[in-house]
Amino acid sequence: xxxxxxxxxxxxxxxxxxxxxGGVGKTTTAATLALAAALRGRRAVVVTIxxxxxxxxxxxxxxxxxxxxxxxxxxxxxxxxxxxxxxxDARATFDDLVRTYAPTPERAAGILANxxxxxxxxxxxxxxxxMAGEKLYSLVHDDRFDLVIVDTPPTRRALDFFEAPGxxxxxxxxxxxxxxxxxARTSLRVVNLAAxxxxxxxxxxxxxxxxxxxxxxxxxxxxxxxxxxxxAHAVGELLGAAETRYVLVASPRHDTIDEARFFADxxxxxxxxxxxxxxxxxxxxxGPGSAANARHRAGxxxxxxxxxxxxLWDNLAELRHVAEAxxxxxxxxxxxxxxxxxxxxxxxxxxxxxLGGLMAIMTPLFASTSAGR
Amino acid sequence: xxxxxxxxxxxxxxxxxxxxGGVGKTTVSAVVARxxxxxxxxxxxxxxxxxxALAGLLRGDPxxxxxxxxxxxxxxxxxxxxxxxxISRRLMNTGVIDVVSTASPGIDDLLVLAQLKSLARERSxxxxxxxxxxxxxxxxTLLQSPAGxxxxxxSGPVAxxxxxxxxxxxxxxxxxxxxxxxxxxxxxxxxIETAFALEDRVGVQLGPIVVNGVDTFGALPDPAELxxxxxxxxxxxxxxDAATSRRTRQHRQAxxxxxxxxxxxxxxxxxxxxxxxxxxxxxxxxxVSQLHAVTLPS
Numbered sequence: 001x002x003x004x005x006x007x008x009x010x011x012x013x014x015x016x017x018x019x020x021x022g023g024v025g026k027t028t029t030a031a032t033l034a035l036a037a038a039l040r041g042r043r044a045v046v047v048t049i050x051x052x053x054x055x056x057x058x059x060x061x062x063x064x065x066x067x068x069x070x071x072x073x074x075x076x077x078x079x080x081x082x083x084x085x086x087x088x089d090a091r092a093t094f095d096d097l098v099r100t101y102a103p104t105p106e107r108a109a110g111i112l113a114n115x116x117x118x119x120x121x122x123x124x125x126x127x128x129x130x131m132a133g134e135k136l137y138s139l140v141h142d143d144r145f146d147l148v149i150v151d152t153p154p155t156r157r158a159l160d161f162f163e164a165p166g167x168x169x170x171x172x173x174x175x176x177x178x179x180x181x182x183x184a185r186t187s188l189r190v191v192n193l194a195a196x197x198x199x200x201x202x203x204x205x206x207x208x209x210x211x212x213x214x215x216x217x218x219x220x221x222x223x224x225x226x227x228x229x230x231x232a233h234a235v236g237e238l239l240g241a242a243e244t245r246y247v248l249v250a251s252p253r254h255d256t257i258d259e260a261r262f263f264a265d266x267x268x269x270x271x272x273x274x275x276x277x278x279x280x281x282x283x284x285x286x287g288p289g290s291a292a293n294a295r296h297r298a299g300x301x302x303x304x305x306x307x308x309x310x311x312l313w314d315n316l317a318e319l320r321h322v323a324e325a326x327x328x329x330x331x332x333x334x335x336x337x338x339x340x341x342x343x344x345x346x347x348x349x350x351x352x353x354x355l356g357g358l359m360a361i362m363t364p365l366f367a368s369t370s371a372g373r
Numbered sequence: 374x375x376x377x378x379x380x381x382x383x384x385x386x387x388x389x390x391x392x393x394g395g396v397g398k399t400t401v402s403a404v405v406a407r408x409x410x411x412x413x414x415x416x417x418x419x420x421x422x423x424x425x426a427l428a429g430l431l432r433g434d435p436x437x438x439x440x441x442x443x444x445x446x447x448x449x450x451x452x453x454x455x456x457x458x459x460i461s462r463r464l465m466n467t468g469v470i471d472v473v474s475t476a477s478p479g480i481d482d483l484l485v486l487a488q489l490k491s492l493a494r495e496r497s498x499x500x501x502x503x504x505x506x507x508x509x510x511x512x513x514t515l516l517q518s519p520a521g522x523x524x525x526x527x528s529g530p531v532a533x534x535x536x537x538x539x540x541x542x543x544x545x546x547x548x549x550x551x552x553x554x555x556x557x558x559x560x561x562x563x564x565i566e567t568a569f570a571l572e573d574r575v576g577v578q579l580g581p582i583v584v585n586g587v588d589t590f591g592a593l594p595d596p597a598e599l600x601x602x603x604x605x606x607x608x609x610x611x612x613x614d615a616a617t618s619r620r621t622r623q624h625r626q627a628x629x630x631x632x633x634x635x636x637x638x639x640x641x642x643x644x645x646x647x648x649x650x651x652x653x654x655x656x657x658x659x660x661v662s663q664l665h666a667v668t669l670p671s
Binding site: 021022023024201204207208209210251252253254255256257284286287288289297306308309311312313315316318319320321322325326328329347 | 528
């Protein structure tokens, strides 16, 4: 079997999830893959998580991105190709879910106004990850798109994205939540509340009004529980499905590489594999020579009294040294990901400022596929 | 005027390091902790993530105490110190933290800050507590939590914790935030936005900005001016490509530093870029010796 390439991936995948630690260029990579797919005639949508304004501008969305897909102009004509982008708004996505599953509009309005719900939808840890999955699910079932690319929230615990869909259902199953729901069923709410030491303690920690809000939320939520559970299950299935392909994004530093290897191991544990690795901001090799050779030439130039030339060799030696050290670091990642497609994007002179900048990343991204191996 | 970088970063007893993911917060935390220890200060280095990256960088330095402080540990501590020790284990075992932190968002953040506050008060033997803060936007959320909760909860232990933490955050001798960035366009833009947000919404003292990864190689001759003295062929091209790329980087960094100096009235410190594939504990002594103040002509 030949080594897969990034071209294969963007031409055949239905869903691509970009993972990696913070600051490695994940969002940019997701956007570039979507652009490349669109230029190959696919109807691609990219879900970004909090992109820097410059990236939103680079995508040609200077008016900003919202929680709904927005179609962007392509820099080149592409038969049938479309590029769409949105910026995940976890709260708005959660609101949509509530409206979908609430038995009546009044019930939905009640939940949306509850302050505990507002906390769940905006501040509960894991909500953003869960809603990224939820958004992914709804876009996969949207006929306008045939490829969905999703950026994942920056996290040092790479697994949050997987764990998130189960988190809400676990929360609903939680003993404390059960106890909080119980009083409503017996109409002895006040009595039961006081009788439950666990609730009394909770009340002392979070305050009585917060506890009352939480109980009101859980009671309002009861009729929708089933719908939410089924949906969380479906999102979890989608993340584990064969059509969902994982792209690992890293920079060539030992800490982000460790993180990427950890993620590759965790995917394997879930019987999924890394489809591709993108290494951003790698120092180019600067010709066929070695750092040691450049250092030697610097010494020679200095001996001949040419200090300026020696400086140039010193510089080449230093940059080559970094390039060599980075490649040595990447060996361990190569081993961890098996036959995944592999692409390296060199350190560019500056962040991209327009679609042309993304095109500049695209060229090495696809040119280098599997060539670095 | 001579600026002592150590005096700037140790101006308050509690120092919270903040910045976008990947800019080197942990490196800066480790450098400050070591620099202070070198100067004879007693230092506690705290990290808020379960993966102990900071302790790893400080490995082998017996002078520096390290601590990992997670929200669930902070909650346990809170329960134990509020007369709930008897049931705290049971509460923790049932995973009650999820419910608690959802019922009152920010309470986990508040409890973390409250424990830092207690540490600062109880551990009078410490001169400096360095906190390797959470990534990016979460720093704002973390530091905003007491104000939010003080507004939402008006009485009870949470309210008094929130008020006490706010007092600490508003006292420049007790607490300051040191922001970290690389000298690149996007992180600098984000840092400037974060600085204003912290000042407006939290009112916390902002300490110096630490710019991590500043190129200190110095001026490079323009390869074009060396025509004839350079080798021909691939090595010659490599030589001039490397020089051009270095000069471009230096220029871009100068522009980024200028923007920081122009847009924020905060002192600038710098750590040099090291020609490695990521910082390790072996690089720390060198980095400590290189922490320096940046003064730009106005």
